[in-house]
Every structure is written in structure tokens, then in C-alpha cells.
Amino acid sequence: MIVAGCLAGLLSLPVHGGTNAAETLLETHLTVPKDRGEILGKILDAADENPAAFATVALMNLDSTVVSGVAADENGVFLLANVAPGNYLLRITLLGYTTLFVPNVTMPTEVTTTDLGIIRLSSTSQDLNEVVIRAEKTMIVSDIDKKIVNVGKDLLATSSNVSELLEKVPSVSLDENGTPMVRGKGSVVVLIDGKPSTLYGNDVATVLQSFPAELIERIEVMTTPSAKYEGEGASGVIDIITKKTNIRGTSGSVRASLGTFQNNNGSGYISYKTGKWALRASGSAQSRQWYFRRELNRENFPGDTSTFFTQNGTGKDRNTNLFGRLGVNYEFNEKNTLGLTLNYSEDKGLNQNGNFNETRSESGAQLEQFDRYTNGTSSGDNINMNLDYRKTFDKERQVFTFTANYSEGDSEGESEFDQTSDFPALVRRQRNLRNSDRKSLFLDTDYTWPITVNSTLEVGVRTRLNRRTSTNSFFLYDLETEVYEFDEDVSNEFGYSDAIHTGYMTFSQKSDAWGIRGGLRLTDATQNIDQSIRQPAFSAHFLMLVPSLAITRMLDEETQIKLNYSRRVQRPQADMLNPFTDISDPRNIREGNPNLTPEFTHKAEVGYSQYKQEGGWGPSLFLDYSNNSITRIRTIDDAGISYSRFDNVGRELSYGFETDVSKKVGEKLKLNASGRVFRSEVVSVAANINNQIWSYSGNLNAFLELPLALRASAYLTYDGPRAIAQGTRQGVFVANMGLRKDFFERKGTLSFNVQDLLLSRMYKSEVSTDSFVQNSLWQRTNRYLGVTFHYRFGKISGSGGEGSDA
Template identity: 25%
Template sequence: MYLLERFRPVSTFSLFRLLKKIILIGVCFCIHIAHAQQGKVLGKLLTAEGEIGIEFASVALLTVTERNTVKGTFTDVTGDFSFEQIKPGEYILRASMVGFKSYESDVLKLNLNGSPINLGNILLIADAQQLQEVTITSQKPLIEQKLDRTIMNVENSVLSEGSTALELLEKAPGVAVDDEGNVSLKGRSGATVMLNGKLTYLSGAELTNLLKGTNSNAVSSIEIMSNPSAKYDAAGNAGIVNIVLKKNVKTGLNGSFTVNGGSSRNERYGSGGSLNYRGEKVNIYGNYNYGFRGETEYLDFTRRFYDGNFMPDQPPKRTSYQHTNTNEPLHTHNFRTGVDFFLNERNTLGMLINGNLGKYTHDSKTSNSMIDQETGIPLWNATSSNYDKQKWESITYNLNYVHRFKREGQHLSADIDYSSNSFTSNLNLDTRYLNDVGEPLGDFSSRRGYVPSLTDVYVAKLDYVQPLTREAKIELGGKSSYVKADNNLRYDTLYNNTWVPDNLSSNHFNYTEYIHAAYVNLHAEWGKVSLQVGLRGEYTKTRGHQITTDSLVNRNYFQLFPSFFLTRKLDEEQQLQLAYSRRIERPDYGDLNPFRMFRDPFLYYEGNPFLKPELTHTLQLSHTFKSNYITAISYNRTTDVMNWLMRQNDATNTTYQSPQNLSRFINYGISFTAMTELTPWWTGSHFGNVFRNIYEGHPDGGDFTNSITSFSLNSQNTFKIAKTISAELSGFYESKTVYGISRGRPYYAINTGIQKQVLDNKATLKLMVNDIFQTRQFRRTARYENIDMYTHIRLDSRMAMLSFTYRFGKQGLKSRERKTGSEDIQNRVGG
């Protein structure tokens, strides 16, 4: 009895396995029989000359009598199409493409033996009249809602001209950009910025300069992903904002050029162009953009010193009033060039070079007056001159390959990248001290610094898509990256007219990082239900070596990042979606480097080599009505949240900021997006968000909770004035907010623009004005322990720009989309 009971589970398990095998064999047999009785239709669409394959053409199989669609598909990059698993019967094939006359075949007869029908080459005849009509009227809607993202199509927007990619972000639904260029999404800071589906491997400051130097007319659309799928890197706790740059979509030899000019507090101008040639076997392309951005900003810092913790009913001992004027000219050169070789109808090999070069000067004058609050007498006034000249060069080399299998939708892509990034900074800080009547107090102080930074990035990436059925597919992929950064900051101070090394402020920091990732993503549809489930695993190994103090920080960890999307259509006009994802935000390389950057002798910033990555759980329930109205309820919880915190030394009247890990950050709220067409000549998109942010932490042994309920509004309106003239008006409003220990006051901005098509619609003339009333100003208050600080930053945001764009070459078909694998890490490169 004992033996019988002991082995009974084993026998039951064996019987279960045998039964499962029998069922599996039966299912496979049935599938085989079914497939044997089904046929295949294939062919190739070419231009009338028979030279160029027509990509993305619509092809459909129709019933003979009712002309109902049985199956539909699109041609691939070489013009090929195929239909599989077609039941025996009679069909008609129809093919259509913008700019061509539609094609309709004779009756196709599929026999019971399932023999394939190969239609061979099908020539489509160009339709000049149709092409002209589409050129005038066809335009994507400003806002599109997809399964896992919201898309803002800015390519034809008036407001996209004459500004920068950074300023465009401020107009996207739910996106906010602060004075340092940090991007938040629906009230959550830490959004990851991508270019063409990949990150940029740059530090926050360098990414800001890159986006400031990228002309807005180079941007096609902005994609907002609150819950990205497992296919994307897990970085970005607030989600991903993807800036999609324009691609040349024409065949033959064609291109465009743009010139713009205008002024804010200083002049701004830029120019650029693109050239593309596509033949049957090769596609050669390139573009270049130059931009100059003169910028002047005003910054005020008021710091109160209590010689102890801040008490609301206690007057301060001393107050520092600091005012800074900055002159910040920025020159940028962005280029992109490459070639695609169409080896055959299923294999494409490409090479690509991306480049970003620039120089930036920070020239500021600062006055810092210290007042004794008990007597009201100035103790001293420090006047500082801060001159920092920066140069950078970032070049990425990419080799890419795509193989399209015979089965529709099945393909394999691979990328190998090498990215070289160099950054240098030469800075000088001179300070003189004066008494209350303007007489010198002792000797002046002088500091100089040299900051060379070198970062190399190596990335290999592989993605594979396998259709399972007509309604289901699986995506698999892997990625490995290696980053090596070397930052050697050297400071000298002037002592007795001799430069002496400042070893306390200097720092040499080396950083290496390995990230190995793999993902699986399953997408399926059953009638009114769509499901996407994904899982991504990432192994991270880092080594930060502070050579100056011989301090070493090693970390290695493995994390799983699931994602989930479930969509249910309620009827023809409504649908519900539930989305969940887990994400990570790793520290920027510069944030890990403990070097110091001085604004003046009493205010500086330094990194933290002990920063830990933060982890976020994101949950969202949304309802869509008529594809024009979207309501979303979201909840997000982040642990070890990274935040720039202030510290203060009352004895030396010094305040400094460094990134720290707080305990947690909680964000929840409700948002509403609406696309409206109030009249045939007035369309718009509008976004509103009500949210609550809660920060909790224990910095320096303290204990604080900072929370507030906020709301934001964003509205974009387009007006059709005449056949070739249109105008736009946009604006946003942000209420009181919190960030770490600080609180921000409300601010808003209003923008407008007008455009006219000229030269037979081959050129566009646009005039736009950003921040008409110059109201985009940041006011913040921070009060915690002995910190009591007020900040007022007046950006150079009011700007008028006039731009002219001319397009040449014949209209044609979409060219191959080119992405690299290395852009995922670039926004974290130290500089």
C-alpha cells in the first residue's frame, strides 16, 4: 500500500504527459490537413517602367460577386506581397497606392490541391492627377492614439517651424520641460527622451544642448509612451518620449533645404538640407543642420541662514541676495548620412553615421550681497565672473541588416554600433569682495578648471518577429551594451599670483557598465479583445572608480520587467484598455561623478557615486470614445527615487546640490485628451491632467513628506484661413507642483504662428512666436531643516522666427526606416 501510494503521483503524471502528446499530435495532424487544402497567392508590384518596387502598397483579395475583402496586406520594401492559407475558391486581387491608378486582376481560381498562384510582376501606372490632389489635402491628424502610445504629428504644424526640438516637447500632451531641460510626463519626472526609437547616450546637460540645437523642422512626430512594451529598454520611470526625425520618403533624386532667422533677447538663426537618391539596388541619403541660438537668462537666488534648522516663526540671521545674468551662445552641427544596399528582394544591408558637434559658452556675471538681518547692514558684496567654454563631438557608426522571410510579417533585424563621445570644458571663476560702500575686502579669489570627458559605447542588438496566426505574433530579441567613461576634472586656485592645484575639488573618475538584456513580447487578438504581454530581463554590472581618493563602487544586479496591455472594444465607438509595466531609471554617468561645478564660490553642484537605480510600477486604465476622446486613470509608485537635494553650510554661507535617493515617490491622477473639429476650418487637440505627487524620504537622517495636488492644461488649435494659408494657436498652464523638497509656482505660455504654401506648393513660408507674454518663468521655494531658499529663473523663451522651406525632386514612395541600436544609452553619457 505504501509503494502504491508513493508511486501513484508518478503514474498520474505520466498518464497526463501521454494524453497531452496524443492531443498535440492530433492538433498538428488537423492543422496539416487544413493547410494542405489551402492555397497561396503571391506577386510583386512595380512602377510602370518596371524598375522600382512599390513599398507599402495596399493589396487585397476580394470575393468575385460581392467584392468583400477576404484578406488584406501591404507590400514590403521590394514591392513583394503574398497571401497564405487561402481556402479554395474564386477571388479577385486589387492593388492600390497613392499616386498610382488602382489595379484589379482577372478571376483567380484556387484548386483543392492548394497549388500557389504566382502573379509575377504587376506594373502600376502613375496617376498624376491623384498625386496632385493628395499632395494638397492629405495630412495626418495632429494627435493619434495607438495601443501603447500617443502620437503628436508636428511635421505640418506651423508651430514646429523656427523653434527647437526642446521647445516642441513643451507643446506635447502631458509633457513638461523645466529650466534644466529635464522632461516630466503627466507630473512624473524622469521621462526618457529617445531619438528615432533609441536613446541618445548623452548627459542631461548635453541632451538639452542637442535638443536646443536640433531645428524643429527636422522633427516629424513626438511619441508619448506612458507604459512602453518589453521590446523597449526598461529605462525611464516616467515613460518614454520618442522624437521621430523626418525621413526622406521620395524615390529618385530629391531633397529639401530650410533657412530660418529671428530673435529672442539675442538673435537666432539656422539652416539645413537633405538629399536622397534611391534606385533599384541602392539608396544613398544624407542631411545636415546648423543652428545658432543666442540666449540670455536671468537667475535670482535668495538664501536665508538661521545658524540652525529653519523655524517658521524665527527670523534669519543673514540673507543672501544673488542675481545672475547669463550670455549663452550655442552653435550646433547635426548630420546623418548612410547607404542601403538591397541585396535581393529579402535582404537589405545598411550603413549609417550620425554626428552631433557643437560649442557652447556660459558667460555670466553674478552679484551676491550678504545682509545682516539684525542690523540691516550689508556684510559684503561678492561680484563673480564665470566663463565656461564647452565643446563636444558625438559620432555614432552603425551597421544594420534586415532579412524578410517568405512568410508575411516574419523578419529578422540586427544592429552593431560604435559611438565615440568627447566633451571638454574650460572654465574660469573670478570673484571680488566689496564692503557696503564698494571698497575692496582683501584679495580677490580666482579658480580655473579643465574638464575632459571621453565615453565609448559598444552595442549589439537583435530582433525577430514571428507570426503565429493571422491574429497573433511573437517578438523576441536581445541586446548587449558596454560603456566606458573617463572624466578627469582638474581645478586650480590662484594663490599669491601662482596657480596651485585644488586637490579637494579636483577628481578623476572612471566608469564602466555592462547591460545584457533579452525580451519576449506576445501580441494576440480575439474578436473585440487585444492582448499584449511582454517580459524583459536585464543584467547590469557597473564599476565606478574615483581615482583621486581611490574609492571603488561595484554593483551588479538582475531585474525582470513585465509589461501588460489588455484592450476590449465595447462597441464600434468605445474601448477600454488596462496597461501595466515595471521600469528602471539608472543614474546618469555625470550624476555618479562626485566632481564639483561652481556657479559662484557660494553655490555649486556635485555628483554622488553611491546613487542607486530607482524602480517604478506603473498602472493605467483608459477609455477611448470615437478615437477622439481619451480618459486615463493612472497610478505610479517609485522606490529609491533619485532627486537633486540641497545642503547648506551655515558657517561658510555655502549651498550645494547633489543627487540623493529618497525613500519613495507616489503619483496618481486622471487625464483627458480630446481631438475636436468645431468647424471645417477649426480643429484642435486638448489635454488636461489632474494629479497628486508625494515625495517621502530621510535625507541626512531627517524625515520629510512633500505632497500637493496639481493640474496642467495643454491646447493646440489649427485654423484654415484660405486654400494655402493656415494658422495655429497653442498654450499650456502648469499649476503649483512639488519636486523633492521644493515647491514650484504656477506658470503658463501662449504661442502662435501662420504659414503659407508658395511656389506651386513646393515651398512653405512660416512665421511663429513662442511665449508671447514671456510668462514661462520658474519660481521655486525649498524649506527643509536649515535650508530656506527661493529661486526665480527667467528663461529666454519669447522668440519670433521666420522660416522658409523648399522641396525639390519627384514625389515617390517611403524609404527604409533606419534606426541604430546604440541610441539607447547615449543620454546617460557623462559630460
């Protein structure tokens, strides 16, 4: 009988989008009338025996009228409760699969459970020679506290790394440095397989740019995360889920791209599974070169008269990245698995730029002028080792997991500054030497306990220990002695460590129509700072409580509404606390603030979703409120020099309407889009700030089938203006296009891509205070044109046996 297996699957995970009625099995035995029973089963992909997660199951009378319906859970398990005796027809649908009708489904009077066993769905497009190729899953799946974006062939064909994938995801955009934002705001926690992405390196943007896109199975975006996830990240959490080795035999892919301006990359992925062992390996190498320009115009009026400062410059960045991953999994038995993964990354950078600086008086007289040229290099590497253990009990939903992760890395850099001027006092040469190293230990334990079939308790504890040291040394060239002399005033030795201990608990309860999940996370964080040159050591301690609540209501088998609330905490990070003075740009100086306190943000959202096979949408109303926002504040001294540092400024509010839409138009055109209309406000009486603005943003992914088996794609996004602490960040528009064709029985894909087609990726900001008004611009000035070939291979066994060709 399949009852035991399906029951184990039914007891797998908490509510998903409120659509899973499977967990009602045991309780309904007590509450359902004696003449009624349950129908249960498990739905699998006919090609690879993987669960057909979130398939829609409709129970129909013989005249095709719908009696009831549910959605299968992540394990493909479904349960139809409170079924009256009779004969029925079952309809099972899932985007990318042929609709399946199961006839002769009988609910006898004399039994309480009808077990349909394993039900297999066939994809709408299959090639069973060597690899299985099927139509893409629904791009967006709505869960109770997240949106899940499945990464299919269309997204892979237009993305070579995770960074390029993320900017196609609803609610997500990238800033000028490539760091993710959610709903136009930074302060986002980025996870990889539930673990902090910073375990792979200090700089999140570099990590995402070096991580190959073909390793990614799906991306989960949580705008109001539950207490199970990190309490940090005022804007939300992004969890990037990598592929696992689920298919017996060998499969993999290779990918190579050639682009303009030496933007090239190559990557490969292979997995092998036999018996109890599963192995996987991947690697990538890429080079990227970008040219850029910057402009800054500032009117300074700290006193009775004004001065006008202008800065214009151009430059280029060139980066090379290497990434490698090796993983092995061993299944002791059906209930115990152990996994070990080793990751290594290496990056090198070259930066060259020059800018013209000039200050004039109100009358137009030149007060000072200099040209500053910079040549810099940087390099770093990171190694990451991860151990995962998973144990399931007699009830499959009762699960214990343990993770241990250790990572370490170091980086170094050198910059030469050559400043020329007609003003002798401004002529100088400087050298900056940088090096840092870091070590991190991450321990995580989670336990899922099915209290009843309708209710689940999840508890977990987590510890993270970080240590980081960095040295930033400036040297000034003495023209008389012709040697570089150490400048202690602007040099820095910075030691940082933290110990973060967290525990969480979430409770989920569900019925056929309702689902609720509430949780609490308690975090104890201690930060230690050793500023050896400029001030003595000190420490800060924070004890933070993060609650969350999510409620869903199913209106029918495809429609739900949900209400979510979460409190987020953003602790000041090491770079924000470091009081080092960065004089790389001597007229725009940056420094940290060791007196920062945590930022607390309240997030609320009311949403509706309806996803059908031909398309759907998910509108929502959202509100984010913070009363202690961490942001950069700029001040001007009497000499017209700008100083910026992080500070807790006051109230920050954002609210509005957002929706995603997916639609298949005819047989040729597929659209995935999202958009929002919102208001952003930053208010601080103490800092004399009152910025408020209405704005709108959106993106569109369009995929069109053309003659000659060609498939075109277009990606358009506009991230609208929003209020910042002392002004406004202007909107950014980006247009990318692509064309692809499949070869070799669809195992190979050749694609042509253009990024920033209109050269419109410009980042502008306007800042205004009582002492200055400033307009700035930063833009990459070369579009990317590239051609990519992607080939997939493999031998699989869909029957669970070893290594036969499928």
C-alpha cells in the same frame, strides 16, 4: 494572387491598438463554420505606393448597415473574418484621404477566402507635377502600449529642431535645460530610431536641439512601455522615428530661418532611390542666443538665529551647432536589406553671467557681500556609425534584425571666475578647466516569430558598453605670485564604465475584439567608478527584472479600451554617482553620490480611445509609484552654504486623469489638445519630507485657415506645479504663435513664428526644511521672433519603376 503577399503583411507586427484583426487568418480556418469565410486585402497610398497604415475598413450590407469592421495594420493589410456568404459593400476611411467605397464584394458559399488584392486610396489634396503633397495624417494614433504623433506640415512650420517638436506632443514638456519630461517628471529614456539618444552625445538637450525637425516622421510616447524597450526611464520612453527613403527618385527639402538676437539656422535634406540602392543625406547649422535672469532668496536658520541670503544675476548663453547625416541602404532582394548611417555633430558654447550675493542678519546688518562674474566657453563633437541588417522570411511577419552602433565624442571647456567684494577675504579669481571623452558600443538583435496567425513571440538581446573619462580642474589665483595654483581639494579626475546586457521576450495574442501583450526584460548591469583623486575605485552590480502587460478590448471599429502595466528601473547615471564638488556657485554647491541605488517604479494605466476622421479623444487614468526615488536633496551648513546631491529619498506617488483631444471645427479650424489633472506626493519619514499637491496641466495646438491662403497657428501650454523632494516646483506657462503661407504650387512655405510671446517661461521653486526656506526663479528674458522659408523638391515614381517624373 495577392493572398501570399497579404498573408505576409498580416503576419507583420504585434497588435496595434487592439484594432488589427488580420492575424486571425490561419486560426479561423479551424474554428469558423464551414459556410463562412474571410475577406482580405492590402491598402496603399495611390500616390507613392506606401502602406495606408491603420485605415479603417467597414464591411457593409447593400443597405449601408455595418456588419463588421477592422483597422489595417502598419503594412496596410486587413482581414475581415467570419463573414457569411453574400454580397457586400466595403468602406475604407483614413484621415487625409478620400473615403473609398468598394462595391460588389462577394463572399461565395463555395470558397473560404475572398482576396481583394491591392486597394489604393487617394489623398484629399494632391499635386502631381513634381512632388506629391497630401493632407496630413491623423496627428495622434493610439497603439496598444504607445501613442504615435505624426509630424505633419503644421508641426514642421513651427519647429526647427526636435526639441521644439517635443514640447507640442501630448504628455511631454521640457525643463529649464531643454531636457524632456513626461507628465511633468524627468527620468525619461529618449531614443532615436530605437537606439539611445546618448549615442549622439552626452547631453540629451543638446542632441535634440541640433537634430533637424524635417528629418522626423513621427514621435512615439510610451508612458507604460512594454518589455521590448529599455527598462530604464522611470517616467517613460520617447522614441523619435526618422524618415526613411521609400520613394523612388529624388526628393528633399531646404530650410532657412532668421531670428532675433542672432537665433538663426539652416538645414537641408535629400534622398535618392533607384533600383536596390537608397541614399540620403542631411545637414544643419544653427546659432542660438538667450539672455536670462535668476533670483534666489533663502532664510537660513540652522541655529538659534536666522540669516538671509539673496542672489540676483543676469547673463547670456550662446550656442552654435552643426549636424550632418549620411545614410545608404541596399536591398539584396525582397527579404534582405542592409543599411549604414554616419552621423556627426559639433557644438560650441559661450556663457557670460554675473550675480550679486549678499547675506544679512535678522537685524538687517550686512554679514557678507560679493559680486561674481563668469566667462566660460565649451566645445564638443561626436561621431556615430550605425549598421542595420534586416531579414524577412517566407512569412513577412517572421523578421530578424541586427544593429551595431559605435559612437565616440569628446568635449572641453574653460571658465574664468572673478569675484569682487568689499570684504577682502571674499576677493578671489578662479579658473576651471574641463575635458572629457567617451566611447560607446551598442549591439542589438531582435527576432519576431509568428507562432500562429493569432499569436506572436518577440525575443531580443542587447549589449551596451560605455566608457567615459573626465577631468575637472580648479585653479586659484595667487595675488602675491600672480599665477594660478592647482586646487586639489575641489578638483577631480573621474573614470566611469559600464556593461549592460539585456534580454527580453514579449508574447502577443489577439482576436477580433481582444488583444494582449505580455513581456519580461532581464537586465544585468555592472558600473565601475574610478575616483582617482578623492577615493579608490569601486563597482556596483545590478540584476533587474522588468515585466509589462497590456490588454485591449475593441468596442467597435473606432473605439477601444486598454489596461497597461509596466515596471521601470532607473539606474543612477555617471553624473549622479560622481562625487565631484562643483563650486562654480560658492553659496550653492553641488556634488554626486556614489552610494545611490536604483529606483524602481510601478506604472499602471487604464485608457479609452475613439479616433474618427473628424476628430477623437483618448482619456486615461494613470498611477506611478516609486519607493526608492532618486532626487536632489539640499542641506545647509552653519555658514549658510547650500549643498545639494542626489539621494534615494523614499516614496514618490503620482496619479490622475489625462486625455488628448483632436477636433476639426468646420473647414477652417483644427485643434489638437491634451490635459491632465493629477496629484503628486513625495514622502520620506527618514528625511522628514511630506509634500502632497493637486495640480493640472495641458497644451493646445490650434491651426486656422485665413483669407489670402494664410494659415495661423497657436501653441499654448501650462505645466502645473508638482511636489518635489523638499518643496514645490511651480507651474510654467508658454505661448507661441505662427503664421504661414505656401508658394510655388505648395512646394515652398514661408512662416513667421513668435516663441514665448508673453515672456512667461519662468521656472520657480519653493523649498522648505527645518533649517532653511528658499524661493528661486530662472527665466529667459528674450522672446524669439523668426521668419523661416522651407522648400520641398523631388522627382518620384509611384509605380515602382525607376526615376520618372511623377
